[in-house]
Amino acid sequence: MKTIIEPFKIKTVEKIRLTTREERRRILRDAAYNLFLIPAADVLIDLLTDSGTAAMSSRQWAAMMDGDEAYAGSRSWFRFEETVRGIFGFKHVIPTHQGRAAERILFASTCRQGDVVPNNTHFDTTRANIEYRGAAAIDLVIPEGREPSVVHPFKGNMNPQALKDLIRERGRERIPLVLLTVTNNSGGGQPVSMQNIREISGISRAAGIPLYIDACRFAENAYFIKLREPGYQSKPVREIVREMFSYADGCTMSAKKDGLANIGGFLCTNDGKLAEQEKELLILTEGFPTYGGMAGRDLEAIAVGLGEVLDEDYLQYRIVSTQYLGDHISKAGVPIVQPPGGHAIYIDAKAMLPQIPPLQFPGQSLACELYHSAGIRAVEIGTVMFGRKNPDTGEEVPAAMELVRLAIPRRVYTQSHVDYVVEAILEVHERRSSLKGYRIVHEAPFLRHFSARFEPL
Numbered sequence: 001m002k003t004i005i006e007p008f009k010i011k012t013v014e015k016i017r018l019t020t021r022e023e024r025r026r027i028l029r030d031a032a033y034n035l036f037l038i039p040a041a042d043v044l045i046d047l048l049t050d051s052g053t054a055a056m057s058s059r060q061w062a063a064m065m066d067g068d069e070a071y072a073g074s075r076s077w078f079r080f081e082e083t084v085r086g087i088f089g090f091k092h093v094i095p096t097h098q099g100r101a102a103e104r105i106l107f108a109s110t111c112r113q114g115d116v117v118p119n120n121t122h123f124d125t126t127r128a129n130i131e132y133r134g135a136a137a138i139d140l141v142i143p144e145g146r147e148p149s150v151v152h153p154f155k156g157n158m159n160p161q162a163l164k165d166l167i168r169e170r171g172r173e174r175i176p177l178v179l180l181t182v183t184n185n186s187g188g189g190q191p192v193s194m195q196n197i198r199e200i201s202g203i204s205r206a207a208g209i210p211l212y213i214d215a216c217r218f219a220e221n222a223y224f225i226k227l228r229e230p231g232y233q234s235k236p237v238r239e240i241v242r243e244m245f246s247y248a249d250g251c252t253m254s255a256k257k258d259g260l261a262n263i264g265g266f267l268c269t270n271d272g273k274l275a276e277q278e279k280e281l282l283i284l285t286e287g288f289p290t291y292g293g294m295a296g297r298d299l300e301a302i303a304v305g306l307g308e309v310l311d312e313d314y315l316q317y318r319i320v321s322t323q324y325l326g327d328h329i330s331k332a333g334v335p336i337v338q339p340p341g342g343h344a345i346y347i348d349a350k351a352m353l354p355q356i357p358p359l360q361f362p363g364q365s366l367a368c369e370l371y372h373s374a375g376i377r378a379v380e381i382g383t384v385m386f387g388r389k390n391p392d393t394g395e396e397v398p399a400a401m402e403l404v405r406l407a408i409p410r411r412v413y414t415q416s417h418v419d420y421v422v423e424a425i426l427e428v429h430e431r432r433s434s435l436k437g438y439r440i441v442h443e444a445p446f447l448r449h450f451s452a453r454f455e456p457l
């Protein structure tokens, strides 16, 4: 058979509402052309994020009913801990309410003023938590990873030579840990190869620096290794995952992605002394170490979700359906980050809308038009999100890329939803030369994309 179908049937449905173009024109205006400010009920297909938006299975819902809500030593905690240890192989598991809480605790326990933390590409909360400690977050992705149209099977890889140079220049004592993000979200959802994980681990270990993996999309990364890396075609994904993490000393995880859950996360380490320190911080803000900011039922949902995400029928459908969207729009001439990533397709708005200069936000223009014309919500990842003010002149410096991310929630939309998204993008692409830029009329000093107000030019 050629068609890869959704490997599930639907037991519960949730209505989505088709609004008219006129209504969406008004909704956009009321939200000051910021899609974060639009009520979700007014969105037809919501591709804002793949985080916390998964559909849970009947087994996850059943497990939730069985959640043990004891404060200390709940049965659900032991099930969660055993599952995480079984998959990732680390000694100590610290539960947190989501990924950034794990990051905050990790960096508060390891980073000092003046340190540097390399990553392939830091996600924005990771960078913010490192910078909050007075340390610098450095991106060392391979050069191919910065070129949207360049095809490379493992575009998320870290540049080993750049890591060696950084260790030599800064000194190992200023680098508390090396991070690798699988898949590389900020670089287009691109995977990291086993060979690269092994090599980066070798360099880090030789310098006595621990390697951590940002594991958010670990299963999608492992499936790409199975598809693309010689020697892994007949290995079960569970074994590939075990090998990936065997090269690391710990990980951070947002269970809102490959945990197939709506909330939750964890931090792992093999270092017993560090784990003790981290648990002390955990108690201050997250909770007791056997629940860490989650309800017992959340622990159950994640324990089941982590098993389901390793199901290879699921992973095949996941990777193929994201690719289906990417291939269909790219065949028709829409410029995207190549090759399609695991959880999202990124449209290159700079290439698609050359008439709109970066400081007039081409990504914002495209995202607004996709909502206006079809009720689809995507997110700008460009100058609105990552533009910087020059501290001396106050002048705005554009971001390196102007992307629009279409993130696919897990198990939520069917192929006909994706076909509708393809049609909508192609329709906007046809009349791309008529799209205009925007200007910001109000912005916050940090993370302005969440609350900025815009006006069309």
Ligand code: F0G
Pocket (backbone or CB within 6 Å): 048, 049, 050, 051, 098, 099, 100, 101, 123, 125, 126, 181, 185, 186, 214, 216, 254, 255, 256, 265
């Ligand atoms: N690391 C990566 C690679 C992420 O993509 C995210 C979240 C986090 C850490 C933080 O996890 O949200 O549970 O605190 N990414 C979401 C996104 C928000 O839309 O890409 P969190």
